Amino acid sequence: MIALTPHLTHWHWLCLSGLLLIAELLSGSGFLLCLAVAALCTGAYAAEYPTSNWHVQCVVYSITALITLSLWWLWQRRRAKLPSDAMRLNQRAQQCIGEVLTLTTPLQHGRGQVVMHDTLWTVTSTATLPAGASVRVVAVTGNLLHVVALDD
Numbered sequence: 001m002i003a004l005t006p007h008l009t010h011w012h013w014l015c016l017s018g019l020l021l022i023a024e025l026l027s028g029s030g031f032l033l034c035l036a037v038a039a040l041c042t043g044a045y046a047a048e049y050p051t052s053n054w055h056v057q058c059v060v061y062s063i064t065a066l067i068t069l070s071l072w073w074l075w076q077r078r079r080a081k082l083p084s085d086a087m088r089l090n091q092r093a094q095q096c097i098g099e100v101l102t103l104t105t106p107l108q109h110g111r112g113q114v115v116m117h118d119t120l121w122t123v124t125s126t127a128t129l130p131a132g133a134s135v136r137v138v139a140v141t142g143n144l145l146h147v148v149a150l151d152d
Contacts (some may be wrong), residue, residue: 008054013043013048013061038065099137100150107147114145120131123147 020036042061046052101114107129114121114135123135123145135147 006058008046009049009050010043013039013046013057017043017101030072030076031069031116035065037068094140095138096137096145101135101137101147103129103131103133104136105137107133114147125149 017036017039020032020039024030024032024036038061041064043055045060046057096116099116101116101123103112103123104115104120105113107125107127109121110124110126112123112125112131114123114127122143123137125135125147127149129135129149134150136150137145138148139146
């Protein structure tokens with residue numbers, strides 16, 4: 001490898017870029033894609049300035065790799081911010097927060113029951129309410145719905 005380093009050309013960088021793209025196809029993480037883009041940019045630099053030595057080309061590769069990886073990290077971070085509805089996907093109890101329900105049994109000693117979407121749910125509240133009262137779901141703990149009375 002030491003014998004090849006004084007003679008790095010744009011073809012070496014293009015081949016490295018191709019190998020990194022193939023490795024990216026196998027991994028699918030996006031990390032190697034950034035390194036492949038950096039190698040491609042370095043190959044373009046080496047083609048434009050063929051008299052540059054390998055030290056400069058490695059510095060160009062390092063800088064472009066840091067830039068592309070930083071941009072990829074920012075893009076991934078922005079993409080990870082999902083709307084609140086998507087965060088509750090497949091969490092049926094979390095999806096019912098804010099719904100208005102009618103008590104099927106009275107709320108006594110802090111416990112009662114409601115029917116929501118053909119399922120009987122246990123609810124808890126600090127208020128004592130009769131059956132038929134309207135309540136709003138404010139929180140969920142496991143299979144227990146926390147409700148507050150609606151002011152009619």
